[in-house]
Amino acid sequence: MSADDQRFGLQRHVTLPGPLPLDGGGRLAPVEIAYETYGTLAPDRGNAVLICHALTMDQHVAGANPRTGKPGWWTQMVGPGRPVDTDHFFVVCANVIGSCMGSSGPATMDPATGKPFGMIFPVITIRDMVRAQALLLDHLGVDRLKAVIGGSMGGMQALSWPATFPDRVEAVVVIASAARHSAQNIAFHEVGRQAVMADPHWRGGDYYGHEVPAAGLAVARMAAHITYLSEAGLTQKFGRKLQARDAKTFGFDADFQVESYLRYQGIAFVDRFDANSYLYITRAMDYFDLAEEHGGLLASAFRQTRARFALISFDTDWLYPTRESRSIVQALNAAGAPVSFVELSSPYGHDAFLLDSPEMNRVVAGFLGTAS
Amino acid sequence: MSADDQRFGLQRHVTLPGPLPLDGGGRLAPVEIAYETYGTLAPDRGNAVLICHALTMDQHVAGANPRTGKPGWWTQMVGPGRPVDTDHFFVVCANVIGSCMGSSGPATMDPATGKPFGMIFPVITIRDMVRAQALLLDHLGVDRLKAVIGGSMGGMQALSWPATFPDRVEAVVVIASAARHSAQNIAFHEVGRQAVMADPHWRGGDYYGHEVPAAGLAVARMAAHITYLSEAGLTQKFGRKLQARDAKTFGFDADFQVESYLRYQGIAFVDRFDANSYLYITRAMDYFDLAEEHGGLLASAFRQTRARFALISFDTDWLYPTRESRSIVQALNAAGAPVSFVELSSPYGHDAFLLDSPEMNRVVAGFLGTAS
Numbered sequence: 204m205s206a207d208d209q210r211f212g213l214q215r216h217v218t219l220p221g222p223l224p225l226d227g228g229g230r231l232a233p234v235e236i237a238y239e240t241y242g243t244l245a246p247d248r249g250n251a252v253l254i255c256h257a258l259t260m261d262q263h264v265a266g267a268n269p270r271t272g273k274p275g276w277w278t279q280m281v282g283p284g285r286p287v288d289t290d291h292f293f294v295v296c297a298n299v300i301g302s303c304m305g306s307s308g309p310a311t312m313d314p315a316t317g318k319p320f321g322m323i324f325p326v327i328t329i330r331d332m333v334r335a336q337a338l339l340l341d342h343l344g345v346d347r348l349k350a351v352i353g354g355s356m357g358g359m360q361a362l363s364w365p366a367t368f369p370d371r372v373e374a375v376v377v378i379a380s381a382a383r384h385s386a387q388n389i390a391f392h393e394v395g396r397q398a399v400m401a402d403p404h405w406r407g408g409d410y411y412g413h414e415v416p417a418a419g420l421a422v423a424r425m426a427a428h429i430t431y432l433s434e435a436g437l438t439q440k441f442g443r444k445l446q447a448r449d450a451k452t453f454g455f456d457a458d459f460q461v462e463s464y465l466r467y468q469g470i471a472f473v474d475r476f477d478a479n480s481y482l483y484i485t486r487a488m489d490y491f492d493l494a495e496e497h498g499g500l501l502a503s504a505f506r507q508t509r510a511r512f513a514l515i516s517f518d519t520d521w522l523y524p525t526r527e528s529r530s531i532v533q534a535l536n537a538a539g540a541p542v543s544f545v546e547l548s549s550p551y552g553h554d555a556f557l558l559d560s561p562e563m564n565r566v567v568a569g570f571l572g573t574a575s
Numbered sequence: 576m577s578a579d580d581q582r583f584g585l586q587r588h589v590t591l592p593g594p595l596p597l598d599g600g601g602r603l604a605p606v607e608i609a610y611e612t613y614g615t616l617a618p619d620r621g622n623a624v625l626i627c628h629a630l631t632m633d634q635h636v637a638g639a640n641p642r643t644g645k646p647g648w649w650t651q652m653v654g655p656g657r658p659v660d661t662d663h664f665f666v667v668c669a670n671v672i673g674s675c676m677g678s679s680g681p682a683t684m685d686p687a688t689g690k691p692f693g694m695i696f697p698v699i700t701i702r703d704m705v706r707a708q709a710l711l712l713d714h715l716g717v718d719r720l721k722a723v724i725g726g727s728m729g730g731m732q733a734l735s736w737p738a739t740f741p742d743r744v745e746a747v748v749v750i751a752s753a754a755r756h757s758a759q760n761i762a763f764h765e766v767g768r769q770a771v772m773a774d775p776h777w778r779g780g781d782y783y784g785h786e787v788p789a790a791g792l793a794v795a796r797m798a799a800h801i802t803y804l805s806e807a808g809l810t811q812k813f814g815r816k817l818q819a820r821d822a823k824t825f826g827f828d829a830d831f832q833v834e835s836y837l838r839y840q841g842i843a844f845v846d847r848f849d850a851n852s853y854l855y856i857t858r859a860m861d862y863f864d865l866a867e868e869h870g871g872l873l874a875s876a877f878r879q880t881r882a883r884f885a886l887i888s889f890d891t892d893w894l895y896p897t898r899e900s901r902s903i904v905q906a907l908n909a910a911g912a913p914v915s916f917v918e919l920s921s922p923y924g925h926d927a928f929l930l931d932s933p934e935m936n937r938v939v940a941g942f943l944g945t946a947s
Contacts, residue, residue, distance in 0.1 A: 385806065387806045387810070389833050389834065393837055397793070397841070398773075401791065422773055425762075437758035437762060438758050442758055443757075443867075455698075455858065457765075459765075459861065461761050462761065462765045465765055482827060486827065490823060
């Protein structure tokens with residue numbers, strides 16, 4: 204292991220032959236997967252934990268992101284001595300298919316044409332993402348997961364795991380998530396997609412090698428970002444505070460700090476994310492309805508598994524509010540699955556799952572048996 | 576009165592010389608005001624009621640809109656035998672300045688250049704809108720209002736009236752509104768403005784006579800429209816229902832009914848509203864902070880007036896939630912102003928104030944003394 208490997212984790216990329224059959228009817232082949240691993244797989248291969256990432260995140264869960272140099276997005280949760288203890292577990296985190304951090308997605312090359320897929324890339328589902336992760340685990344020689352863990356869209360994958368591969372998961376942690384996208388969730392995503400598609404630089408998704416639809420993607424991110432924060436959190440952080448000049452300009456500059464903050468969020472996002480991937484992944488989330496995949500009854504999704512579950516929600520999360528977690532708990536109860544559930548208090552809305560929360564860390568450590 | 580006048584109400588337009596001094600420091604002259612009146616001004620001129628409209632509404636509160644042929648936007652509230660009884664009151668509703676339904680706004684002609692103002696139009700405030708309404712009432716010979724009534728942005732104007740002209744208002748009805756825009760309110764408006772400005776057809780606001788920034792304005796409207804509805808209302812109306820073909824397309828068409836509905840809302844809005852007016856009016860709302868205008872203490876805004884107040888909020892309105900109304904009630908109490916307040920139950924979110932609500936009608940009729 205080189206010094207860089209230690210700093211960044213083991214960054215890996217694999218091209219699997221597939222084909223991966225997709226919920227939409229097509230097949231993906233080959234399947235590119237970019238992933239990182241932390242810790243060492245035990246001789247009995249029984250210590251693997253899969254971390255599933257959210258919409259715009261990546262495989263760099265605990266190691267620094269080599270492109271940005273920034274720390275991983277969940278270093279307080281995953282690492283030596285952390286709740287997901289890499290001294291103890293072999294941790295895998297893979298970029299979801301449809302994304303743009305190295306796994307197959309609209310920006311990767313279509314072997315049939317030698318050009319980026321663009322909108323020819325097949326529409327994928329959360330279950331397709333999970334099936335791609337299973338292919339990767341096959342490749343790594345991991346039959347069975349000690350645990351699968353995710354927040355937000357990562358929680359959807361974590362829920363989909365025991366429903367899709369009931370014998371391959373022992374424990375499931377679902378944080379700030381839902382078993383289906385609500386009408387309001389879909390509505391906000393549709394605003395974002397329309398913002399991207401309204402940008403003339405989008406060019407029907409065929410913008411690779413040209414100017415990217417930056418303005419549209421920035422607007423999409425701004426709208427989404429509001430849903431990640433609580434009203435109270437925004438008031439606490441920004442309220443009606445003006446920018447440094449401390450006076451209204453009676454113009455259309457960013458007078459209020461919250462405007463400037465949102466504009467920055469939009470611009471920064473464009474630098475790190477592909478607009479087409481944003482379309483594909485939001486679509487996968489909108490399509491997600493675990494009950495529908497199992498005859499309309501959520502409990503049916505969990506009848507085959509013997510996994511145990513932990514659910515965590517945050518009281519100010521209005522994107523995936525506590526009632527969504529409660530309905531999952533009820534379904535797990537109906538299916539006879541062991542489940543613990545806690546609603547944590549936080550001013551930070553949906554984003555709370557990404558922030559350092561001693562309570563969240565304690566719940567996960569307790570559930571995984573790593574509490575000291 | 577012609578037959579058309581009876582059907583449409585008395586549509587009027589007046590060019591007042593002004594100048595209207597503006598909060599931003601400039602002056603507007605002349606001041607164009609498009610308005611409608613219903614009923615007859617009493618000989619003692621003591622029966623006038625001013626209705627203030629919301630962001631994208633117009634002066635056609637009770638009579639049909641002559642452009643669309645559609646009924647007025649508040650016919651269940653204003654008309655013969657209605658809570659705001661036009662057999663009893665002389666009702667005035669004027670298009671706010673900054674808007675695009677006939678009053679001075681960015682689309683009206685700048686006398687200095689003979690071309691539309693565009694972004695040269697001065698940034699205006701809620702108080703500027705109210706001052707323009709006062710000019711109109713001067714013109715109509717109305718010294719004193721029996722009542723001023725408004726919902727949403729109309730409620731902001733209604734609140735601003737007794738603060739700006741304490742001797743000219745006897746009663747104030749504020750529905751589904753707030754005394755200041757919150758950080759989240761500003762954030763959503765900023766998304767809309769950035770969506771408009773990101774549209775290359777916006778051309779710095781100089782698009783009159785050219786293609787309009789339709790795509791950007793439609794995205795702005797879609798984002799705003801979500802905030803007008805409750806999560807539960809969206810779920811009840813649309814849930815995850817698919818379009819007629821009743822199957823996912825695994826593409827980016829509007830598969831879900833809520834997507835199709837939102838797209839329609841965006842497109843329909845572009846036909847009836849000017850993009851620059853959207854920028855100006857959202858800015859006026861974001862700037863609104865009645866306490867700030869009065870030394871930081873909301874109660875100070877009401878110390879000069881002897882008006883009595885009625886406030887109504889809706890329990891599922893998350894744009895201007897009940898706590899915003901409560902803080903106004905507390906300020907009115909502190910100022911010693913008579914106030915009644917009720918939170919009504921509705922599944923429809925912020926939009927509830929525009930819908931037929933027998934409870935809302937009863938509260939307003941009781942307050943105005945028109946209950947039968």
